[in-house]
Amino acid sequence: MNDSSQKLLKDELQSMRVMITGASGQLGYDLIRTLNSRHRLNALSRRQLDVTDEEAVQSAVQKFRPDVIIHTAAYTDVDGAESAREQAFAVNGAGTRNVAVAAEQAGTRMVYISTDYVFDGKGKSPYTEFETPSPINVYGKSKLAGEHYVQMFCSRYYIVRTAWLYGIAGQNFVTRIISLASDKGKISAVVDQIGSPTYTLDLAEWIGFLILTRKYGIYHAVNQGFCSRYEWVRAVLEDIRADGVKLLPARADEFKMPAARPAYAPLDGLAARVSGLPAIRNWRSALRAFINEDLHWNSSNRRGDQKR
Template sequence: MKRILVIGAKGMLGRDLMGVLLSFFPHDEIFGWDIEEIDIQKEEDTVFEIEKLRPNLVIHIAAYTDVDGCESNKEKAFAVNAEGTRHVALGASGCQAKMIYLSTDYVFDGKKKEPYLENDPPQPISVYGHSKWKGEQYVQESMRDFLIIRTQWLYGRYGKNFVTSILRQASEKKALSIVNDQIGSPTYTVDLAKAISTLIQFDARGIFHVANSDLCTWYTFGQAILKLSGMNKVRVIPISSKELARPAPRPLYSVLNCQKLKKETGWTMRPWSEALKEHFST
């Protein structure tokens, strides 16, 4: 029987991941911690608590995920996403556990014209991207047995995300302006949780890219959300990232090549539009 510890268990991905892990590994012990149980910014506490639990596997998905907030709060971004990850890695290696770290497409600059491979060199352009990349580096430096999973454009049943934001805005306005020059793949947290569980079953190591297949812009994604929710009367206006002028720059093209996942586990991620349909039907 394995002891699996999830850190960040009450976040958007965490809540789905806890349920999926229970169904994939019914005979293992699964522990879910979040900020109430442990503040990963505190090195001693984090290392002590992980070593006390003695898990075989630590899945670290806790993060400061406010991408724009990170620009004005650089200290917190690095304290949680980089140093926090180093503390988790210290705890995990202290009890010879394997570590899984969730990272992001925002480690790339978005200048590539084809899907990013796992070994493409990261070149983050935002504070969030830099802090997550530093977290990746700490994991690689301090762990012998690790898995880094880069994903993107997450949405799911829990927490705030692009889907909830579009639905909220559509209930308040007649027209929405949505960015049409950033390309990526919206990824359903349930599908990501299943892919993570599959990678665990295969004892995969190294870096993997995991996202739903097919690509789109936020504008196309927004249109699909409005259609599926029956709010087609709301007008959608395509705008550029420059017009939106968010504090954090985003990569214009951050599609992830997920062939390695398929090759090593046989697991294929379905198209984002299919996953979105399921999200609206459940």
């Protein structure tokens, strides 16, 4: 643990009451396993709390009286949002407004999880927190609406933008690549989409440090560094030792997707650095840890897959 991390731990050592929305998702799962031993949690899945229900949100917050609400509940189907615009804005926009209003009325701090998709991907260098968002798809626009609602209705907030999430709970890009590697002899991956792969366990631990502070504002929180989708797939194949799988480069326009994606949207945590918040490790070492520790991947796993 570095000096910044130790200083943060000294800022507020007492246990807090932490409410988590969207607790059954990837990040929610890792927030629970990261914070459960230190704080009293009220972790609510979508079935337990529909954030679009204003009265239900008010009731849940008033009943638990949290010190912090970590709002991870979201509509995350990027392509589906193009044809379900109202649903995306209902959850990511109005649902976030409901949480922000309830947090303010209860005197509670709020963490809102946002995304790199609030940017258009036309930049030449990684986006810092001080650049102007310009989303190019409905999902990004709905998440930006959530940011605006948080800023309008909650006076003590942390907006945390992150990107390309993967974790042990549920399906994600990494687990899909591992599945494809066991079934197919070749995989195509795009070379012209650049971003910041982020391990949800690392992000959860970083949020755990953040809520020990009163350093409110907008932050970019991702594993350090960035890569193309192609480089990310290559790293996964290396770590699972899928030597027999052929990796083919492709361009994004070869895949017809309903939603446009930012071509270049790595995130740079400048605000986090100048606020003295701890750095998150490099994306490459995080991926290796996920595969070897969370997935317990080893040669015996590969032999078992091949036998099946």
